[in-house]
Structures are given as C-alpha cells and as structure tokens.
Amino acid sequence: MSAPLVTVLGGTGHMGAAVAGRLEDRGAQVRRAARSTGVDAGTGAGLAEALAGADVVVDCLNVPTQSRRAVSFFSGAAAKVARAAEAAGVGHVVVLSIVNVADPLPRRLTGYYAGKAAQEAVYAGARVPVSLVRTTAWFTLARMFLEMGRVGPVRLVPSLQLQPVHPDAVADLLAEVALGEPPQERRLLQLAGPEVISSGAMAASLAETDVVPGRVVPLPVPGAPGRSLLPHADQQVATDARTFSAWLEDRRGPS
Numbered sequence: 001m002s003a004p005l006v007t008v009l010g011g012t013g014h015m016g017a018a019v020a021g022r023l024e025d026r027g028a029q030v031r032r033a034a035r036s037t038g039v040d041a042g043t044g045a046g047l048a049e050a051l052a053g054a055d056v057v058v059d060c061l062n063v064p065t066q067s068r069r070a071v072s073f074f075s076g077a078a079a080k081v082a083r084a085a086e087a088a089g090v091g092h093v094v095v096l097s098i099v100n101v102a103d104p105l106p107r108r109l110t111g112y113y114a115g116k117a118a119q120e121a122v123y124a125g126a127r128v129p130v131s132l133v134r135t136t137a138w139f140t141l142a143r144m145f146l147e148m149g150r151v152g153p154v155r156l157v158p159s160l161q162l163q164p165v166h167p168d169a170v171a172d173l174l175a176e177v178a179l180g181e182p183p184q185e186r187r188l189l190q191l192a193g194p195e196v197i198s199s200g201a202m203a204a205s206l207a208e209t210d211v212v213p214g215r216v217v218p219l220p221v222p223g224a225p226g227r228s229l230l231p232h233a234d235q236q237v238a239t240d241a242r243t244f245s246a247w248l249e250d251r252r253g254p255s
Contacts, residue, residue: 004055006178007031009041009081014140015096016060018171019178023058026179041077044084051088056178057081059095063115070115078122085128092182094174095123097134099190099231106229109221129182133174136192136231138167139247142202146212149203149219157203159218163230164202165193166247169240190237196230197244209248 006023010016011032020030031050033039039046041061051057059081063073078095085093098116100106106113123130141164149156173191200218207216231237 003027003029004179005029005031005053006056006058007033007050007054008058008060009033009039009050010060010062012036013060013062015062015167015171015174016058018167019058019060019174022171022175023178026175028179041081042073044080047080047084048088051081051084051090054085054088054090056092056094056182057085057090058174058178059093060174063112066110066112068111068114070111071118072115074115074119075122078119082123082126082128085126090128092129092131092178093123093126094131094133094178095119096170096174097132099134099136099192099235099237100229101134124186129185129187131177131183131187131189133170133177134188134190135165135170135173137162137164137199137229138170139164139193139202139244140167142199142206142244145199145203146207146216150214153214154217155203155207155212155214156217156219157200158221160199160221160229161196162199162202163192163194163196164244165191165240166242169193169242173238190231190235192231192237192239194239194241194243202244205244205248206251209251 006028008016008020011020012034020032023030033050039050061077063070097120101113101116107117145157146155204216
C-alpha cells in the first residue's frame with residue numbers, strides 16, 4: 001500500500017511546518033502549500049493543483065490580524081478549499097480551530113475569533129468528511145502578547161484566564177488525525193493543557209525567561225468573564241500533561 005499523500009495548507013508556517021514534519025516522520029508524502037510555494041487559498045490560485053491526488057488535507061491556514069478582515073479571509077478560504085477538496089476527491093479534511101470559538105462572547109472579543117467561527121461554519125457544510133481539531137491557546141501566545149502590547153516602557157497584556165497547551169501536542173494531534181480513519185461526516189476533537197493560568201502571568205514569566213525589557217501590565221478586557229476562553233465543564237476535551245513552566249525551563253536550557 002502506497003504512503004498517503006497529505007496536503008498541508010499553511011505548510012510553511014509555524015504549525016503547518018511542524019505538522020508536515022511529523023507526517024513525513026510517519027511515512028506520509030507531504031505537499032507544503034503556501035503562498036511561497038505558489039498556492040493562495042484566499043484567492044484560490046494554485047489550490048486545485050495542490051489538492052490533486054491528495055488523500056487528506058490539513059488546514060493550518062492563518063492570517064496575522066485581530067480585525068474583522070479575518071472573517072472574509074477564513075470564510076472565503078474555507079469555501080474554496082471545501083470545493084477544491086470535493087472536486088479532487090479528497091477523502092478527509094482536518095481543520096485546526098480554537099476551543100469555544102463558536103460561542104458568542106469569544107467571537108465578539110476579536111475579529112480573529114469571529115473569523116475562525118466563520119471558517120467552522122463553512123466547513124460544516126462541506127461535502128467531504130471533516131475533522132475539526134479545536135485547541136486552547138498555545139504556550140507561544142505569551143510571546144505574541146509581549147510583542148503586540150509594547151507601549152513605551154511597559155507591555156500591556158490582556159487579562160484572560162487560559163488553559164494553554166504545548167504547541168507540540170497540537171502538531172502531534174493534527175498529524176495523528178490526518179493519518180487516522182476519516183469520519184463518516186464531521187468530527188470534533190478538542191485539546192487543552194493541564195492547568196489554568198492567567199495571560200498576564202504567562203507573559204511575565206516568559207519576559208523573565210527571555211530577558212524581555214519592560215514591565216508587564218495586565219489589562220482588563222471589558223465584557224470578558226474570567227473563564228470565557230476555558231473549555232466548558234461538560235465538554236469532552238483531551239488534556240496534554242506538559243506544563244507552561246516546563247516549557248519555560250526548556251527555553252532556558254541547561255543551567
């Protein structure tokens with residue numbers, strides 16, 4: 001039996017590249033599809049060629065914005081991918097998403113959440129089997145907080161309660177789902193880290209570890225209840241055991 005061919009959309013980005021590497025390590029053939037390789041899912045350019053002959057598609061597409069522009073990007077790309085996957089006879093589409101993204105409050109917090117919710121809605125109507133992999137925030141989000149919130153000598157970080165997960169666990173799960181049996185129609189899997197941490201504490205700890213200048217100042221987010229971004233108690237969520245503090249220790253390296 002020949003090795004499965006998997007097209008990874010966003011395959012040169014941080015998560016897409018990690019997933020592609022794991023798929024290859026497990027014996028799959030991989031196409032890394034991105035604008036740098038001539039594939040633009042937003043416009044559809046090169047998409048048919050990227051999906052031709054593919055057994056599985058993994059959608060790790062991303063857009064670096066918190067504005068409402070994310071809605072048109074994610075929904076438009078999802079519609080094009082779904083149509084191209086159906087036309088190419090793809091047997092399974094695996095989509096990376098976010099825990100609670102379809103809830104009303106997270107969608108109002110940022111355009112990015114609204115965009116991912118719109119993406120999920122489009123894939124819900126796809127005519128190919130879809131596995132939706134929702135995860136909580138990754139440990140690496142702390143770095144984004146530090147970079148985006150710099151104002152003079154301080155770094156403003158939105159004050160949120162998170163249950164962050166190791167990005168390696170996310171890549172592992174996406175690769176596992178891509179190489180597993182496809183669902184009959186649509187499947188939802190969810191992944192979280194082992195503990196609840198405030199975004200301010202995450203950012204402050206990372207700033208200390210990486211020796212980032214400036215004082216971290218948690219900034220209240222109007223209308224965001226403390227547990228709004230955490231998995232609901234009645235949800236079925238897998239938990240990865242790796243902690244944020246252990247991840248920081250790995251960044252520090254040998255003492």
